[in-house]
Amino acid sequence: xxxxKRFLAKAPQAKDNGAAMVTIRSIxxxxxxxxxxxxxxxxxxxxxxxxxxxxxxVSASADGKKICYMGSVPEKSEGDYRRRDKTAIIVSHxxxxxxxxxxxxxxxxxxxQGSDVTVLVxxxxxxxxxxxxxxxxxxxxxxxxxIETMKxxxxxxxxxxxxxxxxxxxxxxxxxFTAAHGAINAACDAASR
Numbered sequence: 001x002x003x004x005k006r007f008l009a010k011a012p013q014a015k016d017n018g019a020a021m022v023t024i025r026s027i028x029x030x031x032x033x034x035x036x037x038x039x040x041x042x043x044x045x046x047x048x049x050x051x052x053x054x055x056x057x058v059s060a061s062a063d064g065k066k067i068c069y070m071g072s073v074p075e076k077s078e079g080d081y082r083r084r085d086k087t088a089i090i091v092s093h094x095x096x097x098x099x100x101x102x103x104x105x106x107x108x109x110x111x112x113q114g115s116d117v118t119v120l121v122x123x124x125x126x127x128x129x130x131x132x133x134x135x136x137x138x139x140x141x142x143x144x145x146x147i148e149t150m151k152x153x154x155x156x157x158x159x160x161x162x163x164x165x166x167x168x169x170x171x172x173x174x175x176x177f178t179a180a181h182g183a184i185n186a187a188c189d190a191a192s193r
Contacts, residue, residue, distance in 0.1 A: 047059065047060035048060065048187070050180070050183050051176075052176030052177075052179040052180040052183065053173070053175040053176030053179075054072050054075070054172070054173035054174070054175050054176050054177075055070055055071065055072045055175075055176040055177050055179070055180035056070065056071065056072070056180065057069065057070040057180045057183040057184045057187070058070070059183075059184060059187035059188065065094075065096045066093075066094075066095055066096065066187070066188050066189075067092070067093070067094050067188070068092065068093040068184035068187045068188040068190075069090055069091070069092045069093075069184065070090070070091050070092075070177075070180040070181060070183070070184045071088050071089055071090035071091065072088065072089060072172050072173065072176075072177075073086070073087065073088050073172075074087060074088075074158075074170035074171055074172050075155075075171050075172060075173050076170070076171040077168065077169070077170050077171075078168065078169045078170075078171075079162075079166050079167060079168035079169065080166055080167075081109070081162070081166050081168065084108040084109055084168075085108040085109065085133075086106065086108055087105075087106055087107055087108035087170060088105075088106050089103065089104070089105050089106075089156075089158065089172060090103070090104050090105075090106070091103050091147065091181065091184070092104070092184075093184055093185070093187075093188040093190050094188075095188045095189060095190065100188075100190050101140070101143045101144055101147050101190075102136070102143060103128075103136065103137055103143050103146055103147070104134055104135070104136050105117060105119075105128060105134065105135040105136075105158055105160075106133060106134055107130075107133045107134065107135065107160055107162070107168070108133070109133060109162045109163070109164075109166075109168075110132055110133050110162065110163040111130035111131075111132070111133065111134075111135065111160055111161065111162065111163065112130075112161040112162060112163050112165065113163065114130075115130055115160070115161045116128060116129060116130065116135075117129075117130055117135040117158060117159065117160040118158070118159045118160075119146065119156060119157070119158050120156065120157040120158075120159075121146070121149045121150055121152075121153040121155075121156045121157075121174070122149065122152070122153050124149045126142060126145070126146050126149075130160070135160065147181065150174050150177050151174075151177060151178045151181065153174045153177075154173070154174055154175065155171060155172065155173055155174055156171070156172045156174055157169060157170070157171050157172075158170045158172065
């Protein structure tokens with residue numbers, strides 16, 4: 001078994017109100033595993049994981065390409081649904097692609113086609129577009145503005161509508177966000193961009 005697969009196998013599970021949720025380590029490493037793909041056997045380092053209150057950061061490289069993620073799972077999830085897969089918000093850096101501070105939301109279901117996701121932090125509201133089970137900001141300017149707002153906030157609410165018309169409301173803690181963002185900036189040398 002490769003170091004990455006061993007690491008993925010050790011990711012702890014968490015439960016909240018009876019609905020299964022996984023930690024951000026599992027979610028981020030799913031994305032990381034996709035990044036590493038066939039290069040997994042040539043991984044140059046085992047992913048480094050740091051915890052900052054409600055947030056975790058992950059950094060690794062394969063074939064000389066660095067990738068850094070940070071993310072969190074909701075403290076509270078509401079909606080009239082029977083089953084829902086993992087949900088999380090992730091911020092990623094892919095310096096070799098000149099991609100920094102990309103925010104993505106994994107809903108745990110498919111969003112209603114053509115619907116938007118609303119993100120509320122303090123008095124600020126942001127709109128993300130959806131595709132399948134994910135939501136993103138429409139441009140880098142919105143990503144940066146949302147990140148700066150998250151740094152000043154204490155909590156964040158994300159609202160989306162499933163393909164079945166179910167409204168979901170996820171509440172995230174922003175405690176530890178700034179420290180986790182600093183960690184991925186340092187790991188992926190994002191401060192120098």
